[in-house]
Amino acid sequence: MWNTFILSPMVNVLIWIYNLIFNNFGLAIIVFTILIRLITYPLTAQQVKGQAKMQEMQSSKKMEELKKKYKDDKQKFQQEQVKLYQEMGINPLGSCLPLIIQFPIMIGLYQSISLAMASAPIQLLSLSRDLYNFIPASLLIPLNSTFLWMNLGLPETSSPNAISLFGFAIPIMTIIVVITTFLQSKLMTPTAQPGDQGAQMSKMMNLYMPILMGWISYTLASGLALYFVVSNVLAIAQYAYMGKVNWKNILPKNLLPIKTKK
Amino acid sequence: MKSKKIYLIILLAFFSILITACTSGAYASTSWHGLTTDSDAAYLSAGTQVYKIDLNNGSEMWRYPDKPNAKGFYANPVLTSDGQLLVPSYDNVLYSLDPTTNAEKWNFAGSHNRLIASPLVSNDKIFQPSSDGYIYALDMNGKLLWKKEIGEPLWAQPAASPECGCIYLAAMDHTVYSLDESTGDLLWQSPELGGALVGTPAVSPEGALYVGTFGNELIALDATNGTILWRYTTEDWVWSGPVLADNVLYFGDLSGFFYALDATDHSLVWRIQPQNSILDRPVLLDDSIYLTTEGDTLFIINKSDGKVVDSRVIGGLIYASPVISGETILIAPTMQSKTDPILYALNLDGSQKWTPFTPAK
Numbered sequence: 001m002w003n004t005f006i007l008s009p010m011v012n013v014l015i016w017i018y019n020l021i022f023n024n025f026g027l028a029i030i031v032f033t034i035l036i037r038l039i040t041y042p043l044t045a046q047q048v049k050g051q052a053k054m055q056e057m058q059s060s061k062k063m064e065e066l067k068k069k070y071k072d073d074k075q076k077f078q079q080e081q082v083k084l085y086q087e088m089g090i091n092p093l094g095s096c097l098p099l100i101i102q103f104p105i106m107i108g109l110y111q112s113i114s115l116a117m118a119s120a121p122i123q124l125l126s127l128s129r130d131l132y133n134f135i136p137a138s139l140l141i142p143l144n145s146t147f148l149w150m151n152l153g154l155p156e157t158s159s160p161n162a163i164s165l166f167g168f169a170i171p172i173m174t175i176i177v178v179i180t181t182f183l184q185s186k187l188m189t190p191t192a193q194p195g196d197q198g199a200q201m202s203k204m205m206n207l208y209m210p211i212l213m214g215w216i217s218y219t220l221a222s223g224l225a226l227y228f229v230v231s232n233v234l235a236i237a238q239y240a241y242m243g244k245v246n247w248k249n250i251l252p253k254n255l256l257p258i259k260t261k262k
Numbered sequence: 263m264k265s266k267k268i269y270l271i272i273l274l275a276f277f278s279i280l281i282t283a284c285t286s287g288a289y290a291s292t293s294w295h296g297l298t299t300d301s302d303a304a305y306l307s308a309g310t311q312v313y314k315i316d317l318n319n320g321s322e323m324w325r326y327p328d329k330p331n332a333k334g335f336y337a338n339p340v341l342t343s344d345g346q347l348l349v350p351s352y353d354n355v356l357y358s359l360d361p362t363t364n365a366e367k368w369n370f371a372g373s374h375n376r377l378i379a380s381p382l383v384s385n386d387k388i389f390q391p392s393s394d395g396y397i398y399a400l401d402m403n404g405k406l407l408w409k410k411e412i413g414e415p416l417w418a419q420p421a422a423s424p425e426c427g428c429i430y431l432a433a434m435d436h437t438v439y440s441l442d443e444s445t446g447d448l449l450w451q452s453p454e455l456g457g458a459l460v461g462t463p464a465v466s467p468e469g470a471l472y473v474g475t476f477g478n479e480l481i482a483l484d485a486t487n488g489t490i491l492w493r494y495t496t497e498d499w500v501w502s503g504p505v506l507a508d509n510v511l512y513f514g515d516l517s518g519f520f521y522a523l524d525a526t527d528h529s530l531v532w533r534i535q536p537q538n539s540i541l542d543r544p545v546l547l548d549d550s551i552y553l554t555t556e557g558d559t560l561f562i563i564n565k566s567d568g569k570v571v572d573s574r575v576i577g578g579l580i581y582a583s584p585v586i587s588g589e590t591i592l593i594a595p596t597m598q599s600k601t602d603p604i605l606y607a608l609n610l611d612g613s614q615k616w617t618p619f620t621p622a623k
Contacts, residue, residue: 119393120292120352121336121378121417121460121581122596125541128476128499128516138457138477138499142414142434151375160374160394 006104008130011112015135018116018143026147029113029223033230036105041238048244053090060088113223117145117153145223152223159222171218173225178214180232185209186249188239292352293336294541294581295594295604296380300341304585304592305361306619307335308604312349313621314364317590320607320616324364326357337380338419344402348388350377356390358404368404375415382429384422387443389429391416397431399446408446412439417460418503421471423485430485432459432473432503438483452488455481461503461543464511466525472511474500480513480523494528496521501541502583507565512551514540520553522568532568536561542583547610552591554580560593562612574612578602590615 013035018028037044057063062084070077085091118124118141131137145152150173151159157169164170185206217225239245296307303323304315310330314323326349333353340348347361356377358367375394382389387407388400393415399407414435421430428449431439438452438459457477464472470491471483476499482491497517504513504523510531514520516539522531538557545552550571551563556579562572578595585592591608603618 119376119415121294121541122292124460125516125539125581138475141458141476154375158374 002108003130006108007111007115008132010108011115011127011130012132012135014112014116015131015137015140015143019136019140023140023144024147025116025143025145025152025223026150026226029147029152029226030230032109033227034234036109037231037234037238040105044235044238045242048239048242050091052244053088057084057088057090109227110220110224113152113221113227116143117221117223118142119145119153147226150222150226152226153221155219156222156225157218173222173229174214174217177217177225177228177232178210180229180236181210181213182206183250184232184235187236187245187247189246189249292334293378294579294596296336296338297582297585297592297594297605298339298341299585299587299592300361301588303361304587304605305339305341305347306594306605307337307339307349308594308621309334309336309597311335311621312339312359312364313605313619314361315605315619317587317607318616320605320619322619322621325621326359326364326366333376337378340380340383342383342388342402346402348381348383350379350381350390352376352378354392354394356381356388356398356400356404370398370400370404370406372398372406372409378415378417380419382420382422384429385427385443389420389422389443391418391420391431393417397441397446399443410441410446410448414458419462421463421465421503423465426485430463430465430471432461432463434458434460436475436477438463438471438473438488440485440488450486450488452483453490455479455490457499461501464504464506466506466509470525472504472506472525474503474513474515476500478515480504480511480521480528482525482528492528494521494523498539501539502543505543505546507546512544512546514544514553514555516540518555520544520563520568522565534563534568534570536563536570536573541581545584545586547586552584552586554582554584554593556581558595560584560591560608560612572612574608576606586610 014028014032017031018025021027066077066080115123115127118127149161149163150156156162156171156173162169163172189202213228217228298305303317306313312326312335316323331353335349335351337350346367347359349357349359354373354375356370360367373392373394375392378393379391386402390398395413395415396409396411397416398409401407412433414433416433418432427443428440429443436455436457440449442449455475457475459473459475461474469485471485474480478496478498480494480500484491496515497519498515500513500515504511506525509525511523511525518538518540519533519535520540521533524531536555537559538555540555549565551565553561553563558575558577560574560576561570564571576593576595578598580593580595582594589610593606594604597604603620605619607615609615
């Protein structure tokens, strides 16, 4: 089921793109990530809208009143909160579902990069069976996995051309992943309202996510690190396009764009 | 209420797909096991460890290393005439072990990527191809003599010809190379052959080389200059090199066809399709061919007409070639769970010789 609906289509599109653009797997990952981001854009937009509505509801007068009124009765508060959701036309899953849908895409992408790189016999055998007839597999295999200083099928520091200093390989792409993930988390976190319980959670996520993504990038195939970087940059660009980037979280106040009163 | 149900259904569908992602068999193992024997024991590279197994009773004599190597051992180990067991590893290192004690004699860690191919030992030199696109020539103490960059990964054990003082290297870049075994200098390279090559070339005394390709072909080359002598189209990718005996080439393809081809004029002697993909070479003994396929079965085939005279269900996925030592047939299926046996021993009539070997925890 997974192979048929997620892995095979992804790996075939990836190799089809590879064949189109100069047999360069790095460029194929970049173009593929842009495609994935474009396809999932409606989901991202829905997620952003859902988040905005939730935030609006959390800071609404009605919510404040409910909090005061039922501060000693949590069950009643939850019931009234659900009613408020319905009144305001908010689906609490609405902002969460688009995020969940992106998980299989991410797992599929990682597996398709590993499979396409086919760095071991059983992976190559699997690849030979997953490729559709229109892919000229025998001509393309082995795929050229070199991109910049990386072998995209290997962890960055294991690549033969890894950039090194005093004999130690420097994980440059991993560092870029950490920075872009941190920027993405910061820029997409809404300004915390006073007493907002979610703010503490967001703070923790802003710290842990870059570390987690950095660790994944450092230990797994560097093709995945390239995907993370492109994906992070595109996510920031998409949020900026929707006017949802929160520059306050990273820029000093004197550098922020001045808002003029209309 | 209705929209909640729809969301729940979508969520369930995605979670079920995610669960199948976690249990997907595509990454269960990265390769199949490697096997070699001497007169008393089998040496099995089986993932995290290498085992020495007594051929008489199937008991474990030693394992290496004591703590499992997570990256693993998969290529066929190679025994040398001066008493070494050469074991290539996915941790990029070639290990030389004492076959009696499993003590490490030396190791070569010059490769930048996995060692998928077995080394070739010829004229007191070790030739180790690597996935980093280099072939490394070592002396028998593991000291680097020369290395030659080919570019693309090298998964095939090279072949040698005593007459030419050269080695033949089938590469994944769709080309066969002949290198001077003393210096690594390029003697010739074949034209682009239309598909990757991962099988060891067969060398004929008449001066021809035979290679299988992922371009659905078996190709004969002139061993003196690499020009193409003839091409034979198969049904699917040819993974391993052919076996040459009495001027007939025996090989299989991924569609499960097994061919006997005249080596001179590439006329088809016979062709059968026993069952499932064929990834490794058959073994020839007297008038019989012993063939394993990706299915779970060993086939015994009559060499002259291709008739299957006997078959034995072994179990598991069998990618690797069987090995015959004396009157024992050894088969190493790829493990699907930690409790599966990893080595079966049969007598030549197909009966079980000893209880299949499963490593103790």
